[in-house]
Amino acid sequence: MADNNSMKKETRHLRPLMMMLVAIVFLVVLMCSLSLAIIAYDQEGSMVNTIKTTDSITIMYTEGRSGINITNALPTKDSIGKELSGEGATFSFTVSAKLKSSNVRYEVTAIKDSSSTLEDDDVRLYLEKSVDNEIYLPVFGPSSFTPLKEQSSLGSPKGSMIIETGTFDKTQTNNYILRMWLKDNYNVDKDSKTYTVTVNVYAASNAS
């Protein structure tokens, strides 16, 4: 009797542990099924042999040789700023993806350097895009810098500015040209001031 009682007690203690163990095993199998190849295989000849692999995703952000470096900048109309050209007047970069079947969302973000002494409203930013590196079309601006109030879902930090969003659904390279100039109603005075931005790219895929 005493032995039966103690056995029953042990069984009751073990039950929750067994349940946990079963649950853990189940979840491990579930997680493995998200990443492992599942091969259906039939030796009898009439069934289709199917291999389903995980997708591979490669995203690359490549900067051009040099960034924008304009000294003694003068107030400039948008119509002129949009046509700035030459080394130091523009910033070229690419965002490329190698995909098989997934979609990847991305955003191009301007990060203002804290050392900037010009006001956000005094500067104009303008972005053009090309998929063939020949014909460029405007995708952002001309616009002043407007900081995000909170981090974006893709990770652009609070205080930065998203200047382009896009989605890759195939292997592709997107070419961009950034221009920046002093707003045409800025009053140049005795103090020289600066404005500096860098560009980041954030991307994410929901592939699983």
Place this chain on the structure above:
Amino acid sequence: MRDNSSKQILLSILGVAILIVAVIGVSFAAFTYAGVGKKENTITTGSITMNYTEGAKGISITNAMPVSDAVGKAITNTAGAADTGSDLAGGAGHLEAGASGVFDFNVNAKINGSVTIKYDIMVVKKSSSTLGDAYAKLYLEKSTTSATTGYSQSTAPTAYGSLPAYTTATTNAGKALTTGKVLHSDTFTTGTTHYYRLRMWVADTYTVTGTAQTFTVTVNVYGQAV
């Protein structure tokens, strides 16, 4: 005993729930990317400073008589500290001791960058002036070398009333004011100093009456980067 079993079951369920949430969290965003740029994109503004500096003395001529432009253009300054006053040549008037027959001033610009500054020198008649606008002649010279040498005519002798009014159409700086006349407009393309000398006299067309008349002007300078 039953309580302990219940607690263990609850803990088990909680543990499983946490694991499920973790799995879902992992599978929701299987891929993320952040490309951090290194190239800095910078614009740096130029700088402009412009100053208008008046000489130590303004024009103060008494007993001024109508004189020709040739006499007026030759009005000189006082002799110096030992001067006890003198009559101007040609009867243009009298300078009390220490008074000045000319008004010297300069306009200076410091420019960083490729920018053009347009500026206007304008004269504003004081409301207490009693001499008619047609009888006060003004003459301006300019030097780009120094305050004492190298002067040449920049505005020919012109009656105050005949000077152009200050409007956007007649000025470099594009400002419209309700009073004042444009004496001279000029431009800076580099940092430098422009020296000016103003003379003023009674036009030879004025008929002297028994009542003393006065004419007083101040000089203002307006500039604008273009």
